[in-house]
Amino acid sequence: MRAIDQEICALLKVRKIGGMELLFKEYYKPLVVWGATFLHDTQRAEDVVQDFFVKLWEKSLADNLLPDTLKSYLFTSVRNLSLNQLDKIDPLARACDVARYESPWEEYDSFEDEVFRRIEAEIEKLPPRTQEIIRCVYLKGMKYKEVAEELGISVATVNSLLVKALKTLRQQAENKDEIAVYLFFLEKSLLSSQ
Amino acid sequence: MMGQNEIDNKLLLYLLDEADDTGRKEVEVWLEENEHNRAYFREFQRVHLELRWGVYAREVQPDFNSFRRKLKKRLGMRIWYSVAAVLVLALSVGGALLWHTGEQPVQVALEQTIQPGKPQAVLVLSSGEKVEMGEIARQLEEQDGTSVRVSEAGSVSYQSTQEKEGTEKDLGKMMNRLLVPRGGExxxxxxxxxxxxxxxxxxxxxxxxxxxKQRVVYLKGEAYFDVAKNEEIPFIVQVEDVSVKVYGTEFNVNTYEGVETVLVTGAVGMKQGGKEVLLKPNQKGIFDKSKDGIRVEDVDVLPYVAWKDGDFIFRNESLGSIMDKLSRWYGLEVFYQNGELCDVHLSGNLKRYKDVQELFRSFEKISDARFNVKGNTVFISKL
Structure with a gap:
């Protein structure tokens, strides 16, 4: 159990706005990123997380929070809320997309600011053109064809530059020994699938 | 077999839904081949997801203050206002207690239950000197020789002496101010x-x-007047531009929202903007800034004046108004789950020095409002 989770729960229980502030500082960004994983849209994800926090405060849901399960409660809630939201926007999207992510990445234990900071730093080291492509594909949700037209390059180049970026990230991850964590989850999922 | 680059290319196209039917089929067949391929795909997928996370994370700029504003907007200004007010008061009361007792500050700080109000006020003399009045008797004297007697039962009285008759002109305008805080009477x-x-x-x-030629006092808040009879010198309660003129009588004036006068006995006139309306006993005159003129209603006076005899009496009164009154006396912070709850009408009685939770429990029996109390905070939700 983390001390910060304990403090958040204790403050929210007596409805201190400081508890909300702490919750926000600690979890807002990871939860938005988590929500965007399903929604493919950071703005929508921010709305989902903010509405969720308002409800936490408004309906005294915080009364039932336990420090031990705070993290999983928050992530599970945001995941479900995001999927509900997705159903509203595009009922088909879920069927053909999210199924793929019901894999080891459900383990959000390693979902920390620190991990983000590392990836953010890696992205910044990439060539400007690649960064541009990444923005177009992941933030603006553009198709390869649109990206190619906008940047005046071929569709194949768009794909290969992205693949290159992924390779760099993968190598970095290996260097950082994170692969060990990954293999642990992989093993778990292999065992459970047998 | 495909080289690693080729595989990566196809996997990415597949993940981004950019692959054509042939490409998709190829990947699916490749995944079927062996567990090694599936493991490779999972790792590829993870790194791909991490890249997305990094991109998203760069976009998110957490801003608690703007979220706080949103929260405020959603829950209504009134709640936040009352939180602020109570915090200030709680601080000042706590400070005063510490200062007076000095011995066991820890216990004072821990006290968190709802307490009824008590006799307390601040008297501002004509010299500007402030006198804290609690439950201690004391004797003061104004500059014109008028004696000011404060009793231990929470009352102050003025006794004019006739000695300094000659200086009356100069001292005629000497004013005193009595301030009763939240949680006081x-x-x-x-x-x-x-x-x-x-x-x-x-x-x-x-x-x-x-x-x-007139006896004029200026009021903000709520007071019950039992006016000494003097037909030659009328008694006037002035509330901003509304004046309540009295001709020997007992009545209650409340200015918390607009100006509300309830007449018990005798006769009073309410005057605003040059128009005067006469009230009869068991009538209420209301002046509301948003509406023109003074409205008169027949009422049962008891609920309006019961507070002076130590009772809260609510008769089919909105929960919003009930909680406003209770908050002033018990120093509560009130949160409503939703605004509609303010308009629920309820009835009930309570002794002012009793536990307010008794009243909440009886409200729960007759309505679907639920009261959840923590410290001095009351959350009202719907069943």
Whole structure:
């Protein structure tokens, strides 16, 4: 159990706005990123997380929070809320997309600011053109064809530059020994699938 | 077999839904081949997801203050306002207690249950000197020789002496101010013998002795007046531009929202903007800034004046109004789950010095409002 989770729960229980502030500082960004994983849209994800926090405060849901399960409660809630939201926007999207992510990445234990900071730093080291492509594909949700037209390059180049970026990230991850964590989850999922 | 680059290319196209039917089929067949391929795909997928996370994370700029504003907007201004007010008061009360007792500050700080109000007020003398009045008797003297007696039962009375008759002109305008905080009440006997009961969060400005053709006092908050009879010198309660003119009588004036006068006995006139309306006993005159003129209604006076005898009596009154009154006396912070709850109408009685939770429990029996109390905070939700 983390001390910060304990403090958040204790403050929210007596409805201190400081508890909300702490919750926000600690979890807002990871939860938005988590929500965007399903929604493919950071703005929508921010709305989902903010509405969720308002409800936490408004309906005294915080009364039932336990420090031990705070993290999983928050992530599970945001995941479900995001999927509900997705159903509203595009009922088909879920069927053909999210199924793929019901894999080891459900383990959000390693979902920390620190991990983000590392990836953010890696992205910044990439060539400007690649960064541009990444923005177009992941933030603006553009198709390869649109990206190619906008940047005046071929569709194949768009794909290969992205693949290159992924390779760099993968190598970095290996260097950082994170692969060990990954293999642990992989093993778990292999065992459970047998 | 495909080389690693080729595989990566196809996997990415597949993940981004950019692959054509042939490409998709190829990947699916490749995944079927062996566990090694599936493991490779999972790792590829993870790194791909991490890249997305990094991109998203760069976009998110957490801003608690703007979220706080949103929260505020959603829950309504009123709640936040009352939180602020109570915090300030709680601080000042806590400070005063610490200062007076000094011995066991820890216990004072830990006290968190709902406490009823008590007799307390601040008297501002004509010199500007402030006198804290609690449950201690004391004797003061104004500059014109008028004696000011504070009793231990929470009342202050003025007794004019006739000795300094000659200086009366200069001192005629000497005013005193009585401030009753949230969670307080106080009684006052003016120099003409008029008795005034001041409710919580009330301020009364009045002359040390009455001179001239009128007896004028200035009110903010709620007070019950038992006016000493003097047909030659009318008694006037002034509330901003509304004046309540009295011809020997008992009545209650409340200015918490607009100006509300309830007449018990005698006769009063309510005057605003040059128009005067006469009230009869068991009538209520209301002046609301948003509407023009003074409205008159027949009422049962008891619920309006019961506070002076130590009771809360609510008769088919909106929960919003009930909680406002209770908050002033018990120093509560009130949160409503939704705004509609304010309009629920309820009835009930309570002794002012009793536990307010008794009343909440009886409200729960007759309505679907639910009261959840933590410290001085009351959350009202719908069943």
């Amino acid at each position: 106080f009684n006052l006997t003016l120099s003409d013998g008029t008795r005034v009961w001041l409710n919580a969060e009330t301020e009364l400005l009045y002359p040390v002795r009455f001179n001239g």
